[in-house]
Amino acid sequence: MLSKDTTLAAEPRRPVDQVRDLVNRIFGTTPSRISITLFFLVIVLCSLMLMLPVASRSGHPPALEQATFTATSAVTVTGLTTLTTSTQWSLFGQFVILLGVQIGGLGTLTMTSLLSMALGRKLGLRTKLFAQEGLNITSRQGKLGEVGSLLRTVVLTSASIEGIIAAILALRLMTLGEDLPQALWHGVFYGISSFNNAGFTPHTDGLVPYGNDWWILLPLCAGVWVGSLGFPVILVVRMFGLRLRHWNLNARITVFGSLLLVVLGSFLWGAAEWNNRDTIGNEGIVERLLHSVFASIMTRSGGFNLVDMDQTNSITKLLTDLLMFVGGGSGSTAGGVKITTMAVIFIAIVAEARGDQYVIAFRRTIPDTVLRIAISVVMMSATIVVLGTAALMLITHHPLDEILFEVISAYATCGLSVGLSAELPATGLYVLSVMMFIGRLGTITVATGLALRTRSRLYKYPEERPIIG
Incomplete structure (x- = not known):
């Protein structure tokens, strides 16, 4: 029997256990913190790799702000560039950009789960339920509720879609005169860039030389549109096909909302530019x-x-x-405030105008908490855009419409530009980099955080209606 003065020597801990505990203490507490930290670390790593001489065709590394801006644009799947991808970056540099796009496109859920597995942690019930809820996977889908199977499904689905697009484009580029290795690389580049909604192009003139080539444009449109639907919708369609009665509400709103925006956007864009000889006139x-x-x-x-x-x-x-600000589907590679967010608000407005007691869509009642979250996301996103616009107005003297366009494009991770990014000083590039980072992670983490927060109150104050409008 041990006496009071006897102490047991603590068993020495392995270095791997110490590192694991340190990582858990730093950013292992919440999924949102893990997502933010991982994206930041990947951006830093890609920036350092793009600063290597081997990453540039000339052998001379770009300025720090240029490398950081490009890395941020790649990891946040935005596509804004200040340097021409084909002339500035070597094959290694383009590979780094493509790797950043692929990592950023897979999203926070995949990166979070992969990190947990890499650290040797068992995925607990809370993590599995979070993954299942984040991708809207129902119990009817069986093993998809398991994170391991879910990850394999997401990765294989992404790789399959990217591979199909890459094969079609590679064959077409070969018929246009490119040799086999070059056509394969360009096909893979476009396949990953399109499905992840990144917008990077490996050609000097981008897609302008293929402006009327259906074999190039249609696969790219298909890749971007499918990627913008989001993994929650893709997995639902993969499981139930076109049996719409089995689709959940998120899939129905996203698909029909996206189709409506494509048709309406095509009509309005075409009508606005129909006679513009500088574009399509x-x-x-x-x-x-x-x-x-x-x-x-x-x-x-x-x-x-x-x-x-x-x-x-x-x-x-x-x-x-407006279209950039709306963006694509929730949980997708697209940016913006998401289709479901705007759809919920629009449906609520219609319900209020009709005097309905509940907000109903596709014979499903939408909870009031979802409406509050949607309004919060839109208002916070608009506030961030206004702050970013004000910051650039202090830095540059370009017109407001150009600054607003560039800021929304960065925040919505769209990548379209009126040429302002290439003319900004270092401080302006860092502002846009922050906008891209917040835009990629902000609405996701905010919506998740608001959805998971509950505050119970044991009493209720009397109701009183203020005057609205």
Whole structure:
């Protein structure tokens, strides 16, 4: 029997355990903190890799702000650039950009779960439920509720879609004169860039030389549109196909809302630019329609462009601002405040105008808490855009419409530009980098945080209606 003065020697801890505990203490407490920290670390790593001489064709590394801006644009799947991808970056540099796009496109859920697995941590019930809720996976989908199976499904689905697009584009580029290795690399680059809504192009002139090539533009449109739907919707469609009665409310709102925005955006964009000879005014009718559909899809987050955005009409820039701000589906590679957010607010407005007691969509009642979250996300996003615009107005003397366009494009991780990014000083590039970072993670973390927060109150104050409007 041990006496009081006898002490047991503590078993020495392994270095790997100490590192694991340190990482857990720093950013292992909440999914939001893990997401923010991981994205920041990936951006730093990509920036350092782009600063290497081997990353540049000339052998001379770019300025720190240029490398940071490019890395941030890649990891946040934005596509804004100040340096031409094909002429500035070597094959290694382009690979770093593509790697950043792929990591950023997989999203916070995949990165969080992969980190937990890499640290040797068992995924507890809370983590699994968070993953299941984050991707709207129901119990009817069985093993998809398990994070391991879910990760494999997400990765394999992404790789399959990117591979199909890459194969089609590679074959087409070979028929246009590119050799096999170059066509394969460009096909893979476009496949990953399109599905992840990044907008990076490996060609010097971008997609302008292929402005009327259906075999190039349609696969890119398909990749961007499918990627903008989001993994929650893709997994639902993968499980239930086109049996709409089995789709959950999120999938229905996202798909039908996205189709509506494509049709409406195509009509409005085409009408605004139909006679503009600096953009599509000199094209035939079929080509104008193709350009209109392409622009409508890309303005919501794709970032590819066939015309100089600086040459578009003012009403077109305003329409583009609105489409960029809306963005794509929740949990997708697209940015913006998301289709479901705006749809919930619009449905609530219609319900209020009709005098309905409840907010109903597709025979489902939307809880009041969801409406409050949607309003919060829109208001916070608008506030961030205003602050970013004000910051750039203090830094540069460009017109307000150009600054607003660039800020919304950065925050919505769209990547379209009127040329302002290339003319900004270092401080301006850092402002846009912050906007891209917040835009990629801000609405996700805010919405998740608000949805998980509950505050119980044992009493209720008397109701009183203030005057609205």
